Amino acid sequence: MKKFIASPSFIIIILVNLQVLDASLGEPMAQMVDLICGNQTPRNPSIPIANFVATMENISVQMRTSGFGIASTGSRPDASYGLAQCYGDLSTLGCVLCYFEARSLLPQCFPVNGGMIFLEGCFMRAENYSFYQEYIGPNDRAICGNRTQKNSAFRASARQAVVQAVSAAPNSNGYARAQVAVSGTANESAYVLANCWRTLSASFCRACLENASASILGCLPWSEGRALNTGCFVRYSDTNFLNPIPGNGSSRGTITVIIVAAVSSISVLVIGAFIGVLYIWKHRTIQKKRKGSGDAKKLVKTLHHSSLNFKYSTLEKATDSFDEANKLGRGGFGTVYKGVLQDGREIAVKRHFFNNKHRATDF
The missing domain is CATH 3.30.430.20 (Gnk2 domain, C-X8-C-X2-C motif)
Structure with missing residues (x-):
């Protein structure tokens, strides 16, 4: 395995041949x-x-x-x-x-x-x-937000939204969401997402969501709550956390994903543990x-062999040195840039700085 010097160090996730690059x-x-x-x-x-x-x-x-x-x-x-x-x-x-x-x-x-x-x-x-097939377990819990306490109108809307989503999800591939306007306000709503794991039957999904909804409604009057259950997830909030519903042009399609991670990423986490x-x-x-x-x-070798050969210089050139004009946005653990390889393939490059040693590993 060869080494190269790159400034700064990085973690990269590349998505090749995306049908649509989300802006x-x-x-x-x-x-x-x-x-x-x-x-x-x-x-x-x-x-x-x-x-x-x-x-x-x-x-x-x-x-x-x-x-x-x-x-x-x-x-x-x-x-x-x-x-x-x-x-x-x-x-x-x-x-x-x-x-x-x-x-x-x-x-x-x-x-x-x-x-x-x-x-x-x-x-x-x-x-x-x-x-x-598990849908309930000893670790099922609700996590309540404590930013603000809401009035009775919001609480009524939140209950209604939870009931709507929980009722719809079992017959909708385990997923549903709801938005219910708060009475007496101009632009306030209660937002809910309910999702079961796809390994569950409709009846098990329903049982999980009913359990989760009872748990999450205990978070009221707080403005936000999440139910973390063995077989499902439910969240309500006074903030719109729901993503736009994908249209025909942005639905999930076939993509090829390659992950190239510096040793301080998954490898170090696993090996460090x-x-x-x-x-x-x-x-x-x-x-x-x-x-x-x-x-x-052996484990280090397995992890390294699971990566593919992309030089930092290749990715830098594809993204025009990670130019701001090519930035797609920021996820939970780094910035995503769009780029074009020499063979014409479009890519999205995930970049994350993790130290100031300016060193990375070329897989």
Whole structure:
């Protein structure tokens, strides 16, 4: 593997052959709402970590076209079952960026074998067993916003909007949203989004949303609330967080997605967590430490080989040195630029500064 000097250091996500380059990324849908980790620690963490990487690579292929994916790798107790899904109103570009953010954050649960993460625009879960039909669980919760307390008119509108979305979602591919104007006001509304994971049947989806709605309505009179359930997500707010409904020209289409990340991105997050595990294991047995060290090298190699060869100079040229005129917008973890490769392909480049050492790795 060769090294090159680039100023400044960066993380890049490239989306090639987009049917439509979204000019607006809207609200930062890649912002994390909550990370919930399991409570089982494997005897040898290197195996489930490697399985997790393979599972997420498989899911990423599905996310590019449908905004949803499930996959599994390995056998119990070290298997990795994964699920990722974007909420129904997220654009293709926003969905891919949200997915990669979730993928980089969920490994914070290691060495625990399992966890789930809710972002504003997507959800991800990984376990060592098949959980796809689960719709309730011990970690179901509501997170209430505490910015302002609303009057009775807003509370009535919020309840009505929640009921509308929750009623419609089970028969609408698990997704619905609602907007109900607040009585007596000129331009105030209650906004609601309800989304089940696509692995659930309509009846399980309905049961999950009914449970979530009861939980989230307990957040009133606060101006915002989110229900984070095992099988679904519900949010209400007095602020319009809903994305524009995609038209025929901007619906999800087939795209090719390539991720090229500096070592401080997903690789370091996963490997760093794994090294932390090895440090703990060092105090238990020298043998496990030595075995884990070899596995860490293999994992680094696996992660590096999953990337493709794009030089920084190529991307810099394609985006005209990341010129402001080529900026598409900003997501939850960096700025997106449009560019054109020498072969004519349009790309979107995700750039994120992470230190001042001006060094990056060429994969």
